[in-house]
Amino acid sequence: MNSNIIKLAQSELNRLFHANIGVDGIAGKNTKAALHRVTVLPTEWNTKRKIVGLIQYVATMENIDAGAIDGKWGPQTESAYADLSYKREHGRLPEPWRQDEFTGSSEGQWPLQNEAAMNAFYGEVGTNQGKANSPYPLKLAWQTNKIVNRFTCHEKVAPAIERVLQKVLTHYGLEEIQRLRLDLWGGALNVRKMRGGSKWSTHAWGTSIDWDPSNNQLRWNKQKATLAAPEYDFWWNCWEEEGAVSLGREQDRDWMHVQFARLR
Ligand SMILES: [Zn+2]
Numbered sequence: 001m002n003s004n005i006i007k008l009a010q011s012e013l014n015r016l017f018h019a020n021i022g023v024d025g026i027a028g029k030n031t032k033a034a035l036h037r038v039t040v041l042p043t044e045w046n047t048k049r050k051i052v053g054l055i056q057y058v059a060t061m062e063n064i065d066a067g068a069i070d071g072k073w074g075p076q077t078e079s080a081y082a083d084l085s086y087k088r089e090h091g092r093l094p095e096p097w098r099q100d101e102f103t104g105s106s107e108g109q110w111p112l113q114n115e116a117a118m119n120a121f122y123g124e125v126g127t128n129q130g131k132a133n134s135p136y137p138l139k140l141a142w143q144t145n146k147i148v149n150r151f152t153c154h155e156k157v158a159p160a161i162e163r164v165l166q167k168v169l170t171h172y173g174l175e176e177i178q179r180l181r182l183d184l185w186g187g188a189l190n191v192r193k194m195r196g197g198s199k200w201s202t203h204a205w206g207t208s209i210d211w212d213p214s215n216n217q218l219r220w221n222k223q224k225a226t227l228a229a230p231e232y233d234f235w236w237n238c239w240e241e242e243g244a245v246s247l248g249r250e251q252d253r254d255w256m257h258v259q260f261a262r263l264r
Contacts, residue, residue: 001027001048002223003025004025005051006025006026006031006051007024008055008081008085009054010022010024010025010031010034011088012054013031013034013054017034017038031047035051038050038054041071049071050071053071055081055084056070059083060080064083064087066080067080083230094230094233110260110262111262112264113202113259113261113263115200121156122205128154128156129153129206132153132161132165134149134151134165135165135166135169137183138151139183139184140185141186142186151188151189152206154260156207160244161209164241164242164244168234171234171238181212182232182235184211185209186210186211186256188206188209188210190203190204192204202261205261207260208259209258210256210257211227212227212256213256216248217256218256220253221253222248222252222255225248228248228252236249243262245262245263247259
């Protein structure tokens with residue numbers, strides 16, 4: 001079990017049930033004893049199930065929909081846990097995603113990510129490149145003292161990228177962008193084959209961008225990748241509004257990566 005989940009449960013035990021235990025992410029003797037004293041949790045549940053049940057219970061009391069308080073971790077609990085963590089950190093629930101903030105849906109205009117479809121739409125790998133200008137300063141993710149105001153990408157995707165970044169700037173503002181590390185640019189055009197494969201990466205056409213790679217590594221799933229947190233929903237919605245695909249949102253891997261190529 002993720003230690004952050006245990007930490008949240010421990011701090012709730014302290015806050016609501018006056019447990020006075022350490023918040024260390026380890027479900028030790030004191031945590032078990034404190035859970036045992038929470039009368040809404042069936043005594044026959046094991047520690048893990050009680051922790052999940054406690055989070056479901058606290059979320060429900062905070063008007064966060066956690067589904068049934070059954071001690072079982074599922075998508076509803078996952079989402080309730082994310083909202084509750086956010087609320088404890090920021091003192092309020094994350095902004096709900098509002099459909100009317102988005103205009104000009106263009107989903108479906110981009111090709112499938114296979115080589116033939118990509119070549120037909122974009123041309124050969126590495127060709128037809130242009131520049132995307134960022135409305136806010138980007139930092140090279142691997143050398144953060146280096147500022148990037150524009151970067152090379154396929155000329156067909158540059159306007160969409162600029163629209164996304166403009167919406168992002170308007171919505172979050174520069175300070176929040178920096179706090180969320182949405183200014184950490186991890187590269188776009190890269191004429192290379194996919195890791196461990198013979199196919200071209202979508203980066204080879206300049207149609208993908210990586211963001212904050214060190215906090216969103218290739219094999220990390222949403223438990224670990226920071227870009228999976230609810231506060232990034234607006235960010236991803238902006239990309240999806242342009243028809244771009246987040247591998248994180250679609251496949252729960254490679255959360256750094258967004259591409260102007262369809263998976264299906
Ligand atoms: Zn990538």
